[in-house]
Amino acid sequence: xxxxxxxxxxxxxxxxxxxxxxxxxxxxxxxxxxxxxxxxxxxxxxxxxxxxxxxxxxxxxxxxxxxxxxxxxxxxxxxxxxxxxxxxxxxxxxxxxxxxxxxxxxxxxxxxxxxxxxxxxxxxxxxxxxxxxxxx
Numbered sequence: 001x002x003x004x005x006x007x008x009x010x011x012x013x014x015x016x017x018x019x020x021x022x023x024x025x026x027x028x029x030x031x032x033x034x035x036x037x038x039x040x041x042x043x044x045x046x047x048x049x050x051x052x053x054x055x056x057x058x059x060x061x062x063x064x065x066x067x068x069x070x071x072x073x074x075x076x077x078x079x080x081x082x083x084x085x086x087x088x089x090x091x092x093x094x095x096x097x098x099x100x101x102x103x104x105x106x107x108x109x110x111x112x113x114x115x116x117x118x119x120x121x122x123x124x125x126x127x128x129x130x131x132x133x134x135x136x
Contacts, residue, residue, distance in 0.1 A: 038115045
């Protein structure tokens, strides 16, 4: 006697969400994809800026070290100043130059547009929702 294995009932496929929940899911998925893309772009911008800052910092430290030593020696020799006075003047100049570069870096960082497309899409969404609900 050949007995056949019991036939299992086919499992019902889950019904796809309909209406508002499917729209909300699609909306959230689209926004998360956009947010992911913009996050990757932001990381690339930050890394590029960081690379420039590191290379510039290394070159600056090397150059400034040599320049400061030469300038202090020149001031002591030419003006007859004590080396402490010459070092103070050159150090003040260094601080001024560092402040100028920090301002330039701050301006560059503040001018970057972080997640601009996502923020614009959220503004459009808010405006659309306001029109739908009658709130303005």
